[in-house]
Amino acid sequence: MSKDNKWKDYLLKSGIPLEYEIKEFLDKKMCVSNFEYTYFRKDKSNEITEFSYDIDSSYIKPPHFVDLMIECKYRHESTKWLFLPESYGGPDEIEFTSFMHPNDHFNKDGHFRFSNFPFPLAPLCSKGIELTSQGQNPKTITQAISQLSYAMAERVTNGMYHQIDEVLSKSFNGTIFHNIPIIVTTAELYRIKENSSIDSIKQSGDIEEIATKENCLVIKNKAGVDLENYNLLIFQNFVNEFGKEKLQKKLNSFNKDLDFVLSVIAKHYCPTCFVVVHYSKENNGLENFFSYIDRVIKPDKEIFELIEKNYEESQERLKKLKEKMDEKRKTKS
Template sequence: MEKDKKNAWKDYLLKSGLPLEFEVKKFLDSKGCISKVDYTYLRNNEHDQSTEFSYDIDSSYIKGDHFMDLMIECKYRHESTKWVFLPESYRSIDGIYETDFMHKSDHFNDGNRKKIDFPVSFGPLCDKGIELTSDGANPKTITQAISQLSYAMVNKIISGMDHQSNELLRTNFKNTIFYSIPVIITTAKLYRIKEDIDIQTIKSAQDISEISTNEPYLVIKTKPGSDLYNYNRLKFTDFIMQNGEHNLKERLNSYSKDIWFLTSNISEHNCPSSIVVIHHDPQNTGLDALFSFLHRVMEPDQEIFDILAENERESEEFFAKFERDHPGVNLWAEMNEENQTNDTGEN
């Protein structure tokens, strides 16, 4: 008992999260990132009182004209802790694409870059999850981490817009593409429930590995709710009023020339749309994989172009068969019209 008391300081220190933050920051430094701890912002709490919130590490990674903001929340958990998530699919009815978690912002960019429909994902897509510990289930940990990052995102997006549109700042940043990348890093093990699992299978299982896959990293779908949407809209309204609607519309170079529609669409669908979750290990394997993925998005390799070519070939074959089976119906035109109506401009 006396020995346990002497070693208790280790548990307290680890549970504080400081050693985890320190290890993550050291890795970011090794990648050439500019990092600071505790990014803070103000929003009203559940009692409608203005309160300071924060996330753990704010890190900027710059590669050419690409300015990536890594918004990182660290969650230290006992090694026996499990985070279990429901499975989701990319490009389903909600329209989450493989690079949506990067939250690309080039709405005031002067450049005319060709957008690549990147066909490879960083990790499997998931829906909501829950934390399982030796003491039971904890429904708050994951949702709190998501909330801390989600409410901070609109400030990051507005900062990028301001750098692209402001008369003084755009001299240096008018061709810069900004990305807001929310990341949760945890020592908990990550599990994604298999897609063919039902309640009876879970009841019959002896181990979680029977009903799920252990993942080193994954992506969570996080469409804003009504409260976050309203919060985002207020922030964008302040931005528009401070910078002048006419001035912003003159420099707007996006899928819509209506600044109010654009910001409303972002508020509802892309602020944020998805968040990366990484299991932390001593080698920072997950973070290293994230940087490799980001590089691949910035500079696609031949394999990516080969996949795109194969996808295009399969798509052409599908439409050709459809036209043979349904003469007189122009499916291309109908889909393009639907895409223009639903386009969020982030894919």
């Protein structure tokens, strides 16, 4: 690239063109979007500092209000993001729709019904690394996750505010808010194949021998102590503003105790997962993302049939397990 054309490279690396294209795409989806959502928290030096993520967008499909928290990461097309594989379910109870973070804790009516959605948006992953022609960069992905993570609690309380405020609740009580943190990147996305080993990586000639290329991934998140404490601080400010007694009366959640509910959200659901999407003109992962969201909030006949089928199969598995356990008891006796 000649010296006179370096401005193109600098402009692209700034991320502004990517942000603009993503916002244009969101506009076509009838989202209400704004550039840069800002918030304040203490930095590593313990100084109050302004942080932000790139695009705050609302996809409104009553009674669902889907808040898209988007951080854009422009990378050269040769850059690869590689993630470790994870499985849905298990001890962390990550469900296919966990990344949607439904917020209906103060609704009189209207609760999220599809935690048993029959298939995932994308494969589940955990830790990731950025690989470039210059080497590996461990900070890019973690920084994006951090920027979105610390913005989450404020967005959650914003939804709660709309559910309990005397004026706003007339319009929003019954609204299910969703906060979905999304990283949009031009980097190629890869998920390491399960059962891969150090030896298989050493012997591979190409990354696709040890990893599958994806256009979207769901990344499992576990709040560290600092994030959990920060979330609790935001929630405590919310309680102080509205009063514990008032909030306790309006609470309609998975538990009747306000402190317990907020502590669980702070530790496990703020956030639970992230969505990482590859973006290019040829392969825009956001298209599949919106198609999936539409089917979750307005399930078609096929979805209901799959839910019923999955339920029947799970009941059959439980029945067989019970029969085996009964046989073992009889054998022992």
